[in-house]
Amino acid sequence: MQDRAGLEPKPYVAMTPTQYGLGAVRRHFAQVAGVYGAVRTTDVEPVRDLVTLLPAGALRGLEVGCGTGRYTELLLEHLAAGSSIVGVDACFEMIQVLRRTVRPNAAIRLVCGDAAALPLPEGVLDFVACFNAVHHLHLDAFFEASTRQVRPGGHVFVYTRTLEQNARSIWGRRFPGFSDKETRLFQRDRLERAVAATAGLKLLGVQEYRFARRAAVDVLETRVRARAYSTFSLYGEVELAEALECFVASVRPGEVEWTDENTLVIAQRTTA
Secondary structure (H helix, E strand, C coil): CCCHHHHCCCCCCCCCHHHCCHHHHHHHHHHHHHHHHHHCCCCCHHHHHHHHCCCCCCCEEEEECCCCCCCHHHHHHHCCCCCEEEEEECCHHHHHHHHHHCCCCCCEEEEECCHHHCCCCCCCEEEEEEECCHHHCCHHHHHHHHHHHEEEEEEEEEEECCHHHHHHCHHHHHCCCHHHHCCCCCCHHHHHHHHHCCCCEEEEEEEEEEEEEEEEHHHHHHHHHCCCCHHHHHCCHHHHHHHHHHHHHHCCCCEEEEEEEEEEEEEEECCC
16 A cells, blocks of 8 residues: 555646646646556446446446546456456556556456547447546547447446536535636536437436545645646646645544535447
């Protein structure tokens, strides 16, 4: 287990909202790849729930935006024996971390690149899943590509925090500027409309989750300094330090309790 010093990030190059394009997203994750897994929370509940919707037997899946594999191995553990997953991420450094840490015998193939451009025959996958990464993608293109890649009856899952849920989070409520800067997240109705607008894809349901969280204040400070959320990369160094000071002053010393909210979008391919 890493000690707290091991979680301290390398010197970070902050960026402005206008600079935050695709290249900036990759640059951010390249800089935080080494500590990312240690400063983010992984929720097992949506994985358990989506697996219950899948058919029995060995399955082939694709995880888009797999990062350092927080959900990749967890997902494979919940699938039937013989299942396999292709994990795709645009950030080379994140993929390299996963390559070093993934179990040697895990049926996981890792690809650095664009999931929509994978040379996969149409309809070869049983499911496509995206965990906490869809706001970094072109939403409509993601659903269109995923629909082509899964077989008829195959599923597309998106696990994310909506714009509304983000505003109600501890960061949205207490961290100065967080909600104003984070404009990339989608509203729930935008996610639903994107599914409805995708030919051959239908919405099966939307599951919302509420998680009771608890952490020491210094742990939350470490997450901010490590840019656990890419939103923090939109702050300049001085701005972030001032916002963190205000945040710490707004919570009680010791442990902090709050509720996180997330959404699971469940869709299915309907046409051959």
